[in-house]
Amino acid sequence: MPPSPTTAVAAFRITKGFGSGAARTMALKGADFTAALGELQLIVGPSGCGKTTLLSIIAGTLVPDEGKVLVLGEELTQMSKGRVTDFRRRNIGFIFQQFNLIPTLTLVENASVPLLLNGVPRSKAERAANAMLEQVGLAGRGQNYPRQLSGGQQQRVAIARALVHDPRLVICDEPTSALDRETGHSVMGLLKEVARKADRSVIVVTHDPRVYDFADRIAEMEDGRVLTNQLASPETLHALHG
Amino acid sequence: MFHLALKMLVGDRAKFFMLLGGLFFAALLMTQQCAVFFGLLSWTTSHISNIRSKVWVVEAKVEQVNELKPLRDTDVSRVRSVAGVAWAVPLYVSVLQARLADGNFKPILCVGLDSTSLVGRPATILEGRLEDIRLPNSVIIDDLALQRLKTPNGPPPKVGDIFEINDREARIVAICKSDRAFFGYPYVFTTYDQALQFAPRQRKMLSAVLAEPAPGLTPQETVDRINASVTGMKAWTEDTFYKDTIIWYFKNTGIPISFGVTIILGLIVGIAISGQTFYSFVLENLKNLGALKAMGASNFKLASMLVVQVMTVGLIGYGLGMGAASAFGAAAAQRGNPPFYLPWQLVAGVLAVILFICLAAASLAIIKVSRLEAAVVFRG
Numbered sequence: 001m002p003p004s005p006t007t008a009v010a011a012f013r014i015t016k017g018f019g020s021g022a023a024r025t026m027a028l029k030g031a032d033f034t035a036a037l038g039e040l041q042l043i044v045g046p047s048g049c050g051k052t053t054l055l056s057i058i059a060g061t062l063v064p065d066e067g068k069v070l071v072l073g074e075e076l077t078q079m080s081k082g083r084v085t086d087f088r089r090r091n092i093g094f095i096f097q098q099f100n101l102i103p104t105l106t107l108v109e110n111a112s113v114p115l116l117l118n119g120v121p122r123s124k125a126e127r128a129a130n131a132m133l134e135q136v137g138l139a140g141r142g143q144n145y146p147r148q149l150s151g152g153q154q155q156r157v158a159i160a161r162a163l164v165h166d167p168r169l170v171i172c173d174e175p176t177s178a179l180d181r182e183t184g185h186s187v188m189g190l191l192k193e194v195a196r197k198a199d200r201s202v203i204v205v206t207h208d209p210r211v212y213d214f215a216d217r218i219a220e221m222e223d224g225r226v227l228t229n230q231l232a233s234p235e236t237l238h239a240l241h242g
Numbered sequence: 243m244f245h246l247a248l249k250m251l252v253g254d255r256a257k258f259f260m261l262l263g264g265l266f267f268a269a270l271l272m273t274q275q276c277a278v279f280f281g282l283l284s285w286t287t288s289h290i291s292n293i294r295s296k297v298w299v300v301e302a303k304v305e306q307v308n309e310l311k312p313l314r315d316t317d318v319s320r321v322r323s324v325a326g327v328a329w330a331v332p333l334y335v336s337v338l339q340a341r342l343a344d345g346n347f348k349p350i351l352c353v354g355l356d357s358t359s360l361v362g363r364p365a366t367i368l369e370g371r372l373e374d375i376r377l378p379n380s381v382i383i384d385d386l387a388l389q390r391l392k393t394p395n396g397p398p399p400k401v402g403d404i405f406e407i408n409d410r411e412a413r414i415v416a417i418c419k420s421d422r423a424f425f426g427y428p429y430v431f432t433t434y435d436q437a438l439q440f441a442p443r444q445r446k447m448l449s450a451v452l453a454e455p456a457p458g459l460t461p462q463e464t465v466d467r468i469n470a471s472v473t474g475m476k477a478w479t480e481d482t483f484y485k486d487t488i489i490w491y492f493k494n495t496g497i498p499i500s501f502g503v504t505i506i507l508g509l510i511v512g513i514a515i516s517g518q519t520f521y522s523f524v525l526e527n528l529k530n531l532g533a534l535k536a537m538g539a540s541n542f543k544l545a546s547m548l549v550v551q552v553m554t555v556g557l558i559g560y561g562l563g564m565g566a567a568s569a570f571g572a573a574a575a576q577r578g579n580p581p582f583y584l585p586w587q588l589v590a591g592v593l594a595v596i597l598f599i600c601l602a603a604a605s606l607a608i609i610k611v612s613r614l615e616a617a618v619v620f621r622g
Contacts, residue, residue, distance in 0.1 A: 061536050061616035082540065089538020100533035102246075104253020109246055116243050117538050 007070075008169055008201030009035040009058050014067035015224075016053050027053040028064070029224035037168070040195040040202045040214060042232075045221035051205045052173060054221070058203065059092060059171050060084040072168055089117050093162030095191075097174035099154045101146040107133060107157050108142035114165040125164075132160040136190060152183030159190055170194060172204040176211055188214040243539075247547035248554055250527065257523045261516055261555050262562075265596060268512020269563025272505050273584070273592045274570055279501040280588065281574075281581025286491050287484050288421040289335060292429060293353070293362040295452035296461045299330070299468055299477045306490040307483055308424060310335055312446035317475060321451045326467035330453040331356035334437040337427060341406040344393040350430045351423055352407065354437025361452050364431055370401040370416025375433060381412045384420040386578065387428030407440040422581065453477070509595065517603040520552055524607035528614060535616040545608045549601075556600035560593055 016028040027050045035041040043051050056062035057069060060076050069076045072091055076084055093114070101110045108129045115125035130142050136156040146154050155175060162170050172191065176184030188204075188211045195202040195216070204211070212218065212232070219229040252258050284291070289307045290298075299321050301311035321330040334354030339347045355362045357376055364372075364382060375382055383391065388398040391405060399405070403414045412430070420429045432440065438447050455464035461479040468477035478486070492498050524531070531544060567584070574582040 056617040059536065059617075085538055085540050088536070092538075094533070094536050096533060098529070100529060102250060102527075102530045102533075104250050105246060109249070113243075113246070113534065114537055116246065117534070117543070122245065 006037050007034060008037045008072060009033065009203065010070040011054070011058060012068045014054065014057060014064045014069065016050075016057060016062065016064050026224055028057070030067070031221070031224060031226050033058070033219060033226050033229065035201050035203050036217070037201050038195060038199050039216035040192050040204065042212065042215040042218045043203065043205045043221060044207070044212070044218060047207070049221040050224045051221055054226075055171060055173060055203065055205045059094070060088045089114070090165075091167050091169055093165070093167040093170040095155070095158050095162045095170065095172040095175045097177055099146070099151075099158045099178075101154055101157055101161075103146050106143050106145060107138065107149075107160075110146065110157055111142075111160045111164055113161060114167075118165055120165075129160065129164055132164045133157065136160045150183070151179050152186060155179060155183070155187050156190070159187070159194075163194060168200050170200055170202045172202065174206055174208070175204060176206065176208050181210055184208065184210060243543065243547060244550045247551050250530075251523070251551040251555065254523060254526075257519055257526075258555065261519045261523070261552075262559050264512055264515030264519060265556050265559025265599065266562045266566070268508050268516070268599060269560045269592055269596050270566045271508030271511070271563075272595060273564055273567035273588065275501050275504045275508065276588050276592070277567060277571060277582050277584045278574075278580050279497070279505075280583040280585065282424070282497060283488050283491065284583050285422050285424040285581050287487050288423045290480060290484050290487070291421045292364065293333065293452070294365070294480070295333075295362060296455060296480055297327075297453040297464050297468070297477055298480065298483050299451040299453055299472075299475050300449075302474050302476045304476065306487040308487070310449040312444060313448040313451070313475065314446050315448050317448060317472075318451050320472050321453055321468060321475070321477075324464075324468050324471045326456050326459050326464045328454040328456045329359075330451050331359055331361045332434050332448050333362055333450045333452050334434050334441065334447065335449045336437075336441055337425075338407050338430075338440060340391060340412070340430070341409075342391060342393050343396070343405065346393070348390055349425075349427045350387070350391075350407070351427045352437055352440055353429060353431045354434040355431060356452075357433035357435055360433075364418035364420055364429075366419040368417045368419055370414075372416060374415035375431065377413075377415060379411045379413050379436065380415040380432065381407075381436075382416040382418050382431040383414055384418050384429040384431075386420070386422055386426075387430065388417070389578070390426075390428045408442060410440055412440070422578070426579075451475075509599070512596070512599045513602055516552075516556075516599050517606060520603040521606050521610070524548065524610055528610070529618070531611050532614055532616055532618040535611075535614060541612045544611050545604075548604050548607050548611065552600040552604040552607075553597070556596050560596040563596075564589065564592065 011033040014028050014031045017024050017026045019025055031054055033054060045051055057064050058071060074087060108126050111129035111133055112125040115128055133142055136159050138153060138156055176187055179187060191202050192214045194200055215232040218232050220227045301313055304311055318330055318332045321327055336352055337349050338352045340350045341347055374380055392398045399414055401414050401416060405412055455461050465477040465479050571582040571584055574580055
């Protein structure tokens with residue numbers, strides 16, 4: 001798929017290796033990948049196939065050895081480290097496998113972090129964070145601490161934090177792996193809604209076959225390459241579910 | 243973000259209090275030990291601070307104010323004869339034995355002043371009249387003598403009381419305030435002539451000559467002229483005598499080493515506890531800091547947050563440590579010992595050291611965080 005106004009991410013011939021000499025391991029071996037706005041895109045594949053490395057490169061937290069990465073029309077691989085950090089701060093929301101909520105901060109403080117990093121005044125950031133917590137079903141819990149919530153509720157806070165600064169790209173690393181089936185479904189439903197309603201691109205790396213049904217498009221990886229990247233039709237899902 | 247940084251720090255109670263404790267302990271130990279050390283040094287120069295003369299002329303071999311060697315009485319005239327000296331007066335200083343009413347003997351520092359001018363007289367008279375020192379057998383005792391010359395179970399000595407110095411009657415005519423001497427003996431002021439009566443007879447009795455520069459001359463110029471003109475004596479300005487006395491104690495006693503070791507230990511303990519605790523705090527929060535980095539926090543922003551955290555706890559620890567040291571100083575001032583002198587330079591110096599400890603602790607953490615890859619948050 002060539003880059004177009006609806007293309008959120010386009011990565012071409014990405015290679016990335018770790019270590020040096022005989023111990024060097026190639027995590028990505030010329031991977032191509034695209035994701036569109038308004039879609040929830042899954043990246044699936046066996047452990048060690050390079051999913052997380054590809055996600056880190058798309059997020060700008062890792063620099064590829066070779067290849068070109070365009071995110072929301074900007075070529076990350078041509079930017080300085082500082083500009084990539086700025087870009088990430090403004091345009092990307094993150095949802096992590098282990099939620100990564102700061103335990104000593106309240107939910108509203110956790111959710112307001114991206115706005116504060118973008119220079120929004122504290123009171124305004126906290127108002128927006130409270131509103132976002134309400135949207136993810138945690139109205140009135142803003143002054144609680146993460147330890148007072150269940151895993152699903154914590155992931156909802158992470159979603160609120162990822163969306164509070166209205167990013168156009170949301171990157172999720174195994175968002176349901178620490179959750180039970182029902183909570184995982186609820187979280188994926190929320191992410192699907194985010195992708196559709198706000199014309200954002202949501203990219204989810206997952207091992208969890210229970211969430212395939214929520215995908216608009218599924219990229220399958222193996223041995224450092226993207227084998228297929230196609231619409232999530234019943235046939236695709238059937239093939240993936242085995 | 244800084245309010246969140248502080249909340250992150252305070253939220254981890256155990257680490258916060260350990261960090262605070264380390265810095266408090268370091269500030270307290272360094273301040274208290276330095277202040278006691280400075281207090282001791284101020285005791286070594288108490289003759290200079292109590293007698294207050296711009297120029298001191300002493301025997302040529304004298305190295306510091308507490309080891310005055312005797313001169314001939316005629317040496318006063320030799321100093322007076324130097325062009326550049328406005329006037330010069332004799333001074334007697336020696337340790338004598340006072341015999342109390344109960345028959346007990348106590349050492350005193352007897353200071354004999356020129357009876358006409360009373361140059362070197364105590365600055366503050368607490369009770370009685372200075373002029374009465376000229377009456378026969380009269381002495382002025384200092385406030386320390388109220389404790390030292392007190393008989394067991396008896397009241398402290400007062401104006402009008404009598405004791406003996408070298409079998410001669412000494413009548414207290416006034417009580418003054420003075421800086422305490424290094425050996426802890428009380429000062430007893432009298433006239434020069436009277437002091438010679440109290441002291442055991444020796445061939446040379448003069449301890450020092452106190453001189454005033456002629457109008458238009460600095461003390462140093464007068465000192466230079468005296469040193470160029472008279473033999474067998476050495477002149478000092480008040481400042482150089484003070485400094486050389488302190489340097490002598492640095493070189494010839496174990497006091498600086500003993501205090502220095504404690505002060506350095508305080509510094510090392512402060513750095514070790516604070517550095518280690520803050521570093522482990524950062525290590526425990528590495529995943530969170532990585533998440534912040536992934537979300538777009540720059541290295542500078544994270545470093546600023548770490549500096550704010552460590553500086554805040556440093557300033558609190560410093561404040562508590564300085565407060566505790568001051569409380570110790572207030573208690574010491576009430577009791578009269580140990581010596582305690584807390585100049586502003588020490589207050590500022592300890593602050594600088596604590597901030598240095600904080601920056602050292604923060605710098606390790608900053609290096610760790612700046613090398614942290616934001617991608618770490620995607621690795622499970």
